[in-house]
Amino acid sequence: MDLNFSDDELAFRDEVRAFLDKNLPAALAAKVKGGKRLVKEDMDTWHAILNRQGWLAESWPVEFGGTGWNAVQQQIFEDECCAAGAPRTVPFGLKMLAPVLIKYGSEEQKRTYLPRILDGSDWWCQGYSEPGAGSDLASLKTKAIRDGDHYVVNGQKTWTTLGQYANKIFCLVRTSTEGKPQEGISFLLIDMETPGITVRPIILLEGTHEVNEVFFDDVRVPVANLVGEENRGWTYAKYLLTHERTNIANVGANKVSLAHLKHIGQHQKIRGRPLIEDPLFAARLAEIEMDLDAMATTNLRLLSSPDSAANAGPMSSMLKIKGTEIRQALNDLTRRALGPYAMPFVSEALDTGYNEAPIGPDYAAPVSQEYFNNRKISIYGGSNEIQRGIISKMMGL
Amino acid sequence: MDLNFSDDELAFRDEVRAFLDKNLPAALAAKVKGGKRLVKEDMDTWHAILNRQGWLAESWPVEFGGTGWNAVQQQIFEDECCAAGAPRTVPFGLKMLAPVLIKYGSEEQKRTYLPRILDGSDWWCQGYSEPGAGSDLASLKTKAIRDGDHYVVNGQKTWTTLGQYANKIFCLVRTSTEGKPQEGISFLLIDMETPGITVRPIILLEGTHEVNEVFFDDVRVPVANLVGEENRGWTYAKYLLTHERTNIANVGANKVSLAHLKHIGQHQKIRGRPLIEDPLFAARLAEIEMDLDAMATTNLRLLSSPDSAANAGPMSSMLKIKGTEIRQALNDLTRRALGPYAMPFVSEALDTGYNEAPIGPDYAAPVSQEYFNNRKISIYGGSNEIQRGIISKMMGL
Amino acid sequence: MDFNHSDDRTMLKDMVSRFLADNYPLAVRNRSAESTEGFSRDIWQQFAELGLIGALFDEQHGGFGGAGFDISVLFEALGRGLVNEPFLASAILGGGLIAQLGNDVQKDILTEVISGKTLLALAHGEPESRFDPAQVTCRASQTDSGWTIDGHKAVVLNGDSADILVVTARVSGGDWDEDGISAFLVPAGQSGVEIRGYPTIDGLHAAEIHLSSVEMGGDALLGPIGKAFPAIELAVARANIALASEAIGLMDVCRDMTLDYLQTRKQFGVPIGKFQALQHRMATVLMEIEQARSACINAAGRLDLPRVQREQAVSTAKALAGRVGRLVAEEAIQMHGGIAMTWEFDLGHYAKRLIMIDNQFGDVDYHLARFAELSRTAA
């Protein structure tokens, strides 16, 4: 047992730091750290920088252009990126579709799509959820009916994050209604420019546009765009859900949030003394900090455990639940730290180019929005209730 | 809306206080307040005093020797008794069996048993739970088979509180195995001196003897001891569970516990200053005190609500859950208040006649035992899980 | 003891509920929240005509209510309707201070307030005062002709719509002294008053107000010099009863919407309300709301008791509103899932207001600490 980074790991960390220091644009880091809204260009910029370095596809095998890093290295990279204020890479192509293609895609699909993910030619989004199929994904209704060399797709997807920027969508569609609901699902790759696709924005409760509805009306998709076998899409989707564990706990981002909250606690005052010295606030903060410190170890412990592959499902579930709980606790305590200044909400203040003085302290503007926006993290990607169900199955209940 | 006691209610309270002042033996009150173990004689003494005054059967109608008090009066009486350090009356005859007899018993049963409850001739205990029938009471297996003028009872009851003192037991027994499990249950009154009954003590985790197992081996019970109709016992048992709401929240006792905890908080020290001034302890205490203050009003509000009869089930459930949560929170914070002195446990120190100096502060001896003992209150009388189920049914879920 | 509302209050409640059901759909409310002032002047006038502003003042001041239970009954109904008109700013806070401290001439303003013609706001909080009602660094200095006021007032509720600001300022003492605080009537258009209004995340409006050498006559002062603190504390107490009651209304709506959703939304072939884990959590939600409601009743009923008892009850009501409000808002969103995250679905708007109530006039931790301090005072 050794909690210290090895010399190799330390060297790797220094290399990452040096890279970030040199290549992460200061203006972009400032935006991220200031809680400003990122636009597509911001995300594209960082994507290209990482790609140039060969560090874009952390978790892919080297043969496909990935880094070949192990779990600890990936975690170091994510932590350092977060600490430096790098934007998170958009995961749909890199972390969600790619592992599925690498394991189940045809040679042709790998050759076609993986390079286009890396060079930014394709922006993928995810077509899983439907209005009637949220936690119960297997009940999805979007249909794909074979017609010669094409599938004809009809139906509706929802909660499609950043779909407004995407030119491609990977979808779970129903190709059969026989057997268990899981058994008739297929995994299709669809070009968003195909006629019959409509994207409609969904505005979130705090006013942001992150997610969309995607409507399919007689959309013709070449059969060559089927991943793996027909009616086996559920297997691929499940692989994807359990495969992606690195960073599911968001340790790096949570550490940054904690540091930011401490900064706020030092600047907010109670009777002239820093809020962080208030015993109740200090205890709430300590509680979260302790939990996060333990979480960082839980995360690495589970990721590097020899039986991690076997227990991938429940492990992801634990990391996801605890990671979201910590993040939401941080968001809540940050909201409380602001006192009355949590209320003002000038949406434009979160856009680049807003030049007026901030209302209240400069860190106040994004706080409440983030609190409300992050209620989503315990809902999406399999709600925390679904995750608890997975854990309890693993326990034999 | 008026939160103040009316003049009549104030006069009643004063009358209760005067009575307690004059009639509650000081030594007995000291025992109760000091957390000492009560023996049968203590309980008998107080029972007799209340009976002399005509205040023993708070919730019975006047015609049977009850007080005829309304809900607010009963609550005032309970609160004052708690505050004065009176022992709680043993509920099995007074509050559990009696309402069932009054509603469903034969004239003969009422005439025979109610006076004997009042004058202390009978000490009743309850024969509901069985080793295989806890939360799922309807699955009970103790059988009563008709044989002429008798039922022949075979089986086992458990968790029989204070059964070691009882000369009578009221039991739910299975008289039929047809239909739903609830449908074949009957309500029987059994003399503990009947041949074939064995009482075996169950020692609780902290070493006390409160509960017992009761074994029935070909016990012959006269058919006249059947309450109501054969196979309708489930109805009577449910009536009993939902009927008794006064004091289910234990507001009076919780107030006394809170006051005692404050007393401890004033005497325990952190760096020479009273623990009660420690901001974290003070906040935990405030949280409980606030909840209890709200609870006192929730209790009276629900008890005196005009639609209380209709909602008796879910209301009892709410009062029971919240009352036990508050009590357990008090027990836990009291345990924590003691610091290392929560550990010493000299069981004899809780008995009258123990003459050695206390270990640590004089209030320390019963604290941990009470914490552990009171884990039972969220389990018995329908676990808090069962109560949440009742509430969710009421909400239409 | 009697836990039924008087007939008058029951009528008031029913009237408001009916009016809101007929005239105040959420879409209209959300549109008015996005307007320049963040509420509807037209609706405000109708509220005034219905007597709702008058219900918050006693007869002596031209109203027909003003007691704790008047506040709680009205604000619970306003909460159910997610009303964003300036009852709190104009009637409870601004009006409350004038009613307590004003002389006869000053009190004449209240008639206009009750009729809805004049709007008030209380410019009391400051950038660093957080929830402390005694922290006033804004300064008022006596001049030959009256007063000069300087300072920065923060997050002044409806400060951008008020005709008259009730501004608190320190005339003596240190930054956190209760003694030495005065309140002044300052017309919003007075020279030296700079008002920057903005929307809040929960659909209200507030303002940062800078006062630079604002010259006021002697008649601007409310009450005896430097002695405004007790009146401020009482106005804040009434505001907290209003907010806690509003929270109850919001919680009831969130609970009902969630129960409805649990009964109709199906996943895995059954209504999600059949899942025991959700059932048990909803039982907790139900119970805790009843606890918060009881705390509100206690605070409203103890408003006229001696200070420590009053303030402990107020802190209890507000702390429970904060704790239970967060539980209810978060559980309601979580149990709804994605749909609750959208602007188009009503729940989120209720949830936002419910959470933000905790950031007004003291959050859970503030009131826990304050309650404990008051306990020690009492002991």
Next chain:
Amino acid sequence: MDFNHSDDRTMLKDMVSRFLADNYPLAVRNRSAESTEGFSRDIWQQFAELGLIGALFDEQHGGFGGAGFDISVLFEALGRGLVNEPFLASAILGGGLIAQLGNDVQKDILTEVISGKTLLALAHGEPESRFDPAQVTCRASQTDSGWTIDGHKAVVLNGDSADILVVTARVSGGDWDEDGISAFLVPAGQSGVEIRGYPTIDGLHAAEIHLSSVEMGGDALLGPIGKAFPAIELAVARANIALASEAIGLMDVCRDMTLDYLQTRKQFGVPIGKFQALQHRMATVLMEIEQARSACINAAGRLDLPRVQREQAVSTAKALAGRVGRLVAEEAIQMHGGIAMTWEFDLGHYAKRLIMIDNQFGDVDYHLARFAELSRTAA
């Protein structure tokens, strides 16, 4: 980074587990808990022969371990076995102080400690010191021939079995000063030492110790005069790692027993583990135990880091042990229902020990406040 234990520690763990499985049934443990000393001398001797006491000391002091992970591996296994022999009192606390402060002659005692022949106890806590390691009011005054010690030591773990007491006393400074505390070796039979032993609710033994003009020679002093505090703090840190690790072992047992019960106990015709409300709560139990385990690993691994990092990790481990321990104990009892409330059923004995760990060397709130204070020191 490497999260696997070394082969030596894995062997140690397996050996202890096997020994306990074969020789330490709960019924035997409970009987020894009721004996005069509250543990078995015979078993203690066997533990010594297995090298378990030596595992808590480094080679320099005649052991073959003593690192953070040695403590955590051993105490986790002892927790699983609900062992009540005096590892903490004699090896970690008493032995730990001698190893840190003792001169060569004094350190000779450790050989006897490791062989199980001599028992130590740390007489440090006092009736009003609660969890504060610097609060020492017991006095030691220098005399011609050595020292005179007076005072009352409270809840001294295994103080009634020790051959030698390590007594802390103040030689200078105020009641809460870190400076001015010394530790002394006092034979239990020394004149003026009055020991009142008693059982604890969780099956251990402790003692109140009164020292009245206890005369000791100069060779009783451990280390430089008045400078014992850093050693005491480190001994307490090691004790807290031991306790937190013991708690992990206890939690694992409680969880496994509960899972087993949920799978076998039927109510309403199905195993109660099929009820979703219980499933979700068990998922929380499982997760939180993993968090507590991580905190223990962190504390064990950071034992040799600079003070603030070390102590923050220790406070984290102990706070999580306290918080999660309570969750696990209470949920395990609740999910078992009545059966868990009985003496005859094993669970309650584990639960009692698990809860009481929170009352030793700092409860959750103590460690939260301390962690926060250390954070400020570090900033």
